[in-house]
Amino acid sequence: MNLLKSFKICVIMFTLIILSNNTYAQITKDIKHDEALSVLLAAKKMAEKSNILVNIAVVDAGANLKAFIRMDESFIGSIDVAIKKAKTARYFNIDTGKLGELTQPGGIIYNIEHSNGGLITFPGGIPIKNKDGKIIGAIGVSGGTIDQDRAIATAGAASVIE
Amino acid sequence: MNLLKSFKICVIMFTLIILSNNTYAQITKDIKHDEALSVLLAAKKMAEKSNILVNIAVVDAGANLKAFIRMDESFIGSIDVAIKKAKTARYFNIDTGKLGELTQPGGIIYNIEHSNGGLITFPGGIPIKNKDGKIIGAIGVSGGTIDQDRAIATAGAASVIE
Amino acid sequence: MNLLKSFKICVIMFTLIILSNNTYAQITKDIKHDEALSVLLAAKKMAEKSNILVNIAVVDAGANLKAFIRMDESFIGSIDVAIKKAKTARYFNIDTGKLGELTQPGGIIYNIEHSNGGLITFPGGIPIKNKDGKIIGAIGVSGGTIDQDRAIATAGAASVIE
């Protein structure tokens, strides 16, 4: 094999790799498990710094559980609340706290919590967006006050593009 | 120091070790079945004294059912309510009535009842603490008025450290 | 008050008591909570004597939970199995092990376990009968081998007429 032939092969393979990366980047809006793990750990780190005991759930673009961790001594009841917050945030691509403003008595989607096997519509669930602003999943946090949960979830979601 | 004195010290320290072992038995964070039964009977006794017909449930530190009794002629619908009150109290380490103050329309955790397969957030569920203040389980009472249920649950929970 | 008058009062009261007992015996086929508790303790005693860790459930004539206890260190998964054994035994007034002979592949009621929110059809569930042979409830035991569970359940059920 001569030098030219080798060079051609290199060009083709390089092109394939570039294409594969581009193609890949275009066809997916789904959080990777390593990203989900990073989100989890970023949220956990913030919670630990503030001595808040939380459950943290990450769902993917399909609203299916991707990663989860429950801190020691955190509420057992927060397992399901955290997962439901993440799912709710992705089901409707919204901060769960914003959704809750619409589900109150007299609200336009009153008691939507009865759908989808149970929604959680108070703060703590946040969609996760990639650098292009595309939603690739969501994070749900439960165990602190609603303000703490929302802050931790927001930090976790933001970590994916840092 | 003579031999006798040394022996005495050994006895004292041996006793301390034994005591420390006993302590271990006491600080374990899970209610024992004999304790759960005593809690049940203490609550039942109070209910009978007041002619209140109730269902009484005790869950352990894992929020799993540990003991239960339904008094004759009490509401059938109170079986599940009592169990859910006990679980809710342990899920969030709180008097269920206190939780209910936060889940009202406009409340910070409105409609959290949709999580965990259904929560009960009115009075009657109380965490059970051991002598060291550690939560080892919870009791749920249903069948009387909410004030009666709460009083009976509180008495039951308190009986474990009497 | 003379002797005759006193005697008459005695006769009337005696008759009332008898009537009340008879009436009582006729109008109820439901296990009392004190009976359920005795059944529970009789089964627990036998289990402890044999060092078997079990969950014990008693349901009433309506197949609703009446009493329950879980021995320390027994299987968490046996909570639901014990309750379902008791319910299954009362749903079909049968030793659950006998029912299981009919639910095998090719059996006449194959996979009936899918009904009633889930049945358990192996040994350990036994109907509880009163002295007149009327079914007043059922007991379910789970945690030992199926032979141990059945023996403990049988002993518990029998204790109600001892």
Add this chain to the structure above:
Amino acid sequence: MNLLKSFKICVIMFTLIILSNNTYAQITKDIKHDEALSVLLAAKKMAEKSNILVNIAVVDAGANLKAFIRMDESFIGSIDVAIKKAKTARYFNIDTGKLGELTQPGGIIYNIEHSNGGLITFPGGIPIKNKDGKIIGAIGVSGGTIDQDRAIATAGAASVIE
């Protein structure tokens, strides 16, 4: 015996007490979140080395979800299977594959899968034990063949004492 000797004995016994306290800290029967995360990552590492796409769930001593991760492109249906395997392994303190040998048609606990909201009784669920052999939780793996799932789960469970 002289003073020095007595003092030595005191030191030894004091050490024993301290050790006994340490032992307590070690024998606590609940997996820590950092341990759960390590178990998750050990299992994930093995799966990645073998190019197997799995879901991995860890539950604590109370059979409640503690940590979870789903590898990219793994089966969506394996989320629930992995969680149920972990719960089943802790519910009955057993390798789920061993349990499955008993739940076949004609088996002694045929159709126990109908209890506890659904059990999974084929390989992939393994109890997690600490250094003292106490069960502190369980791991469930789903996505590969049952042999692969079991091997990964076993490796994950073993990592906690390495």
